[in-house]
Amino acid sequence: MARKYFGTDGVRGRVGEAPITPDFVMRLGYAAGRVLAQSRSGKGRPVVLIGKDTRVSGYMLEAALQAGFAAAGADVMLAGPMPTPAIAYLTRALRLAAGVVISASHNPYPDNGIKFFSSSGNKLPDEIELAIEAAIEQPMECASHDRVGRARRLDDAHGRYIEFCKSTFPNELDLRGLKIVVDCAHGAAYNIAPCVFHELGADVITMGVQPNGININDKCGATSPEALAAAVCDNEADLGIALDGDADRVMMADASGRLYDGDELLYVLARDRLANGSLPGVVGTLMTNMALEVAFREMGVGFARAQVGDRYVLEGLLERGWQLGGEGSGHLLCLDKHTTGDGIISALQVLSALRRNGETLAESTAALELFPQTLINVKVAPGFKWQNNAAMVAEKETAERELGDGGRVLIRPSGTEPLIRVMVEARHAPLAESMALRIAACCAAT
DSSP: OOOSSOBBTBEEEETTSTTSSHHHHHHHHHHHHHHHHHHTTTSOSOEEEEEEOSOTHHHHHHHHHHHHHHHTTOEEEEEEEOOHHHHHHHHHHTTOSEEEEEOOTTSOTTEEEEEEEETTSSBOOHHHHHHHHHHHTSOOOOOOTTTOOOEEEOTTHHHHHHHHHHHTSOTTOOOTTOEEEEEOTTSTTTTTHHHHHHHTTOEEEEESOOOOSSOTTSSOGGGSTHHHHHHHHHTTOSEEEEEOTTSOOEEEEETTOOEEOHHHHHHHHHHHHHHTSOOOEEEEETTSOHHHHHHHHHHTOEEEEEOSSHHHHHHHHHHHTOOEEEOTTSOEEETTTOSSOOHHHHHHHHHHHHHHHTOOHHHHTTTOOOOOEEEEEEEOOTTOOGGGOHHHHHHHHHHHHHHGGGEEEEEEEOSSSSEEEEEEEESSHHHHHHHHHHHHHHHHTO
């Protein structure tokens, strides 16, 4: 059954435009509260944790959600600005009915969204999302006066999560002697990530830690890592770590300013885990660079591709009983450390691998030669289906014939924006670029 409101990562859109309006978000909270109450029948009143990133619209949407949950008879705990994976952890640790994050992740500040976590700290199952969507269409009725939900602040949410992040780093290792630039994208981790790395011994230089409600992801963080690379060189640092607005993505830079994306960091983690234990397999996505597929095959490690989106990587891992997966965008999942993608924890796993092996990022990835990729985002009208564009289909088929086994073509719609993403991968960069431009031109012409 198709979802009407939920996308690959919750409900998302531009603030003030459906569905990201106060009235809809209140109804969403009410519907979620009703569904949770029904699913927890006999277990008492559901308690829901709400966190948010640093967007100015978060205040409005938080109040709307809180009102909806209270009207449904659910109690609310408010965590304030917190990374998305922190809400997943705290929901599980506190045995709550659900966690809710108000964030549009890596999107610019005019956007916002609502995403949910189950009591186990995982994304909501499809059947629960569909039940919430069905409940949204029902009339909204307030619980009786003696059953209206209450709200309170969660004390020391930051400290609890900082300690959890540190607990995923090996006890026998530390970060003493490392100078690290940490870019928090003026987002939810601005007062958390620097503390984690500092308390593990690093000399931390901060960036993107002055949120003003509108500067989240603005020319900084994991979506604009060039600023991090420059800062690493300017400060003569050993490493740089860039998070996105809700801190579930990570990019890194070495002392020379060279940037490392999620595919390369995933390779570092896989290599380290194989050398220090067992690694049955890794889950990537349709966008994962072909070089990783080749490398894992040579390492004797299984590899599977999922649809783009960390929820699909997670599904692929759970289906196979594997623990490691990720995306080139910086979503990395280490299921032996957390139930969801976590930028801070992923960075700590990379750092532990480097410390354990006595290597730099360059040395750890020396054997991995990425295939050049060209990715073009083309704005389209809502509901556009590229499969109905005859010219685009023909151009894609021509490119695939020319590439043979030496590359790939992938065309897919964005799950969060009205965009078509055209990706071509080839052994030679000019060929990948020319093919991607030809295909994208067909789309842009419609």
